[in-house]
Amino acid sequence: MMQEQLYHLYYSGISGYDLIPNWKTDNSHLFCTHCHRLKLPRGGLDLITDEKIRKNLDMTMIGYLLIPGCMSTRLLDLLGKEAENHLNLGNVYLKKGTKLIKQPFVTFISKYKYIPLRGETPYYIDGKPIEKRLKVCPECLFCARVERSPWFLLNDEYPKHPIQCTDMGLLLYESVYEKLKNTKLVGVCVEKVKIKQNTQKG
Ligand SMILES: [Zn+2]
Incomplete structure (x- = not known):
């Protein structure tokens, strides 16, 4: 596909x-x-x-x-x-x-699950990268990743819908982004999210 x-x-x-x-x-x-x-x-x-x-x-x-x-x-x-x-x-x-x-x-x-974007860069505590990068709230089960940009997702995490959300904002298919790409948005950061093959899951 x-x-x-x-x-x-x-x-x-x-x-x-x-x-x-x-x-x-x-x-x-x-x-x-x-x-x-x-x-x-x-x-x-x-x-x-x-x-x-x-x-x-x-x-x-x-x-x-x-x-x-x-x-x-x-x-x-x-x-x-x-x-x-x-x-x-x-x-x-x-x-x-x-x-x-x-x-x-x-x-x-x-209306759907929030997508925890993966970041290429780990957070560091006392000079050491944080090992457990996926944090799931034991009470409400919200999933968040402690990582920094550049952002990516694995192939099987590709959103099923053209407009979904992360805990920071909107995740859009290109066909939706096309409609606003020529407008100068104020206070909005736009970043591409790479899709990688599932070889390095964890
Ligand atoms: Zn919670």
Whole structure:
């Protein structure tokens, strides 16, 4: 089977936006008590910020959450109608006084398992590479890899759907990426993800 090139899109800025103070306490039951990630699977999730998100950003981070991700409605439109088939979307509001004002951003949560990208470079502790690179949360079973880019996947890990998620952002088939490649996205890093034959599993 011919496989399309994969592209990883994720937020590359350094600052994020804060949730309103009550949000986390009101929604603490949604999060894993062990790794503090959002419990999955779940449908769309609305977030409320205490400050207006800069209009020209195409991705950002809210409340230091990696999941859900946050993208502009502009980027969502570029992904096309199909995006809703693969992502659970939520609204992003700004709280102003007692009012909630909708912002031109959406939150997104994958409808499928999150893909732990493999990195060529290990993390080091005290000068030694970390040996156990796959970390599975014993409570919610979320899988993450402690590795750094450049990113790759093995052949049998190739995503089955054209739009999937990693814990950092979106993983797109080239046919989806084509639709937005000529648009200058703000605050978004784009990296190719290599596919390797399954010879060095581990
Ligand atoms: Zn967990």
